[in-house]
Amino acid sequence: MTDLASALLQLRALAPAYFVPVAVLLLFLLERELIRAWLGVQRAAVANRAIELAVVPLLFLFLLFAGLRIYTMLG
């Protein structure tokens, strides 16, 4: 059995795949702002609903990723 005492919630090794959702999140956030600029706030609110649905999990994953990494660096 592995001793987990030194590996609790540690995220030491970073894989390139971890950054793909972050890139997608940035694209969606950028697109949301562009749509708002092009369509106006009222129409953009309707058009952006699908983007909101996509942003929620990606943002949560990013916060999780950043939290684990910061915890690892501090610990």
Place this chain on the structure above:
Amino acid sequence: MIAVTVSAVIARPIRAAPISFTVGALAFAAVLGGAEAVYHLAGAFWGAACFAAVFLAIVQLGVLAEVRGSSGGGELAGLLAVAGLVPLARLLMVSVPAVPFLRLNPTALWVLPMVMVSAYAYRAPWIPGARPQLLGVPGPGWRPLAIQGVVVTVGAWLGALAAYTLPYVGPPVLIYQDSAKWMGAALFALAGGAGELAWRGVLQPLAADIAGPVGIAACFVASAYVSVAWLGWSATPVIALSGLTTVVVYRTRCLTGAVAAHTLLNLLLVVLR
């Protein structure tokens, strides 16, 4: 008694599947198959990139359908947005950080954003379609309760059966004495409930409204694909339960038994090994 039965089992008119839905579903499946092939041939990064591209594309189609706002545009936009949960689930699976703490399933963290987006989609008022009831029993009397009870029992039985019959290498799970076991098991179980909420709770009613039985079948295939992609051959009992919950949720419009059964199946599958 007959009246009670009829109130519990809501029969809805079934629409014929439009050809565009079938073609779209097949194209979607082909693209996902391509991304899956890239993942297996070129590794996690390129696989994640492909799933991300599919996800981006389908969300763009959803936005386009919303902007065009033609008749049925809201329904189509909702369907596209919710169908995007399929490549999203795969993207999360292949790109979530692996944490050694979750020993039973180090990449189980993907379940957390999936739970969040499933709950968000289930509650989103702009996604059309009458969602099945999540908590409670659909109607008075013992029969609706019995149906949900049977679904939960089948889920538990399948989970226990799978734990003892599916091949598994490693020591029995219950010998671990740390919280990592329970965290991993809880996330694994939660994945079942999140899947039922997303596929049977949000995608299925919308697909059924748009394409009738073909939509329901497409939704079942989508959920089976996600299960196989995650669990491999261990997904067999999950697929069997998904077949049952597909029918039960469609007929009773109640998710309680499905969510409980799938959660229980996953929990027993991972803990009793």
